[in-house]
Amino acid sequence: MSQCPQRVLTDVTVTWDAHANGAQRTTFVKHGTVVDITPGSALSAAYGGPGNLSGVIPVGQRGNESCLSKAAVSN
Helix, strand or coil: CCCCEEEECCCEEEEEECCCCCCEEEEEECCCCEEECCCCCHHHHHCCHHHCEEECCCHHHCCCHHHCCCCCCCC
16 A cells, blocks of 8 residues: 555646656656655656645545455455
């Protein structure tokens, strides 16, 4: 489970220095995608900051399995 789950609110093209040689990569991210991004980080800014990211699970409920969907779990 991610430590800082965030939901992307609007479609965004993220530009990020992905290589050691400094070459940039761009990635299209569709709204509704859940990403693991620390609030206030440079990566958060690349996604549009707090205006485009919303916490998926409140901090007080992280680790509380009762709030998680079990829809994808099967026997």
